[in-house]
Amino acid sequence: AQSVAQPEDQVNVAEGNPLTVKCTYSVSGNPYLFWYVQYPNRGLQFLLKYITGDNLVKGSYGFEAEFNKSQTSFHLKKPSALVSDSALYFCAVRDGGQGGKLIFGQGTELSVKP
């Protein structure tokens, strides 16, 4: 069965510092991986995805993610955090064998302090 894990419930970063939100995955077959962000009382917004190709994927709002097959990881990164990046971040894997639904991790609360 496909699954993703986000080992950290919360990540605290100072504004201007680099940030990393961790995600590991377990899939059979090719992994189709996604990152979403959720601001308070809002829906999920798509940030980026890895399907194939370059292991470094660039997405919205300056975010990028690094796909590492040997470590089965797909960590979300940003070189310089903003206070406005504070939100809930979800890693997800596409379940191609079951209609293509996304299976989400538990989420990581990112807090960026001035």
Next chain:
Amino acid sequence: DSGVTQTPKHLITATGQRVTLRCSPRSGDLSVYWYQQSLDQGLQFLIQYYNGEERAKGNILERFSAQQFPDLHSELNLSSLELGDSALYFCASSVIGADTGELFFGEGSRLTVL
């Protein structure tokens, strides 16, 4: 704006009652997914429809049902409501279904059962 519309945004009802949540997918998207987000369970996949037909089923209770109509909008029906059904219910859509594209999420319907 993702292009996915959900109504109502907020709903307060009593135990034992029945409610209907509505979702209009993005123009041209054939696949609709329903998710439940609660504090203790995270984001749980409920059910998926593709062009009017049920495609995949997740952790959906027997008290819950859904359908997708010919105009592609979808409704999630929740009956015999319990306190534990209080949650944020999201609808998402994608062009096809079991492909590599991302899902686009609505803003959600917040259900409170008293």
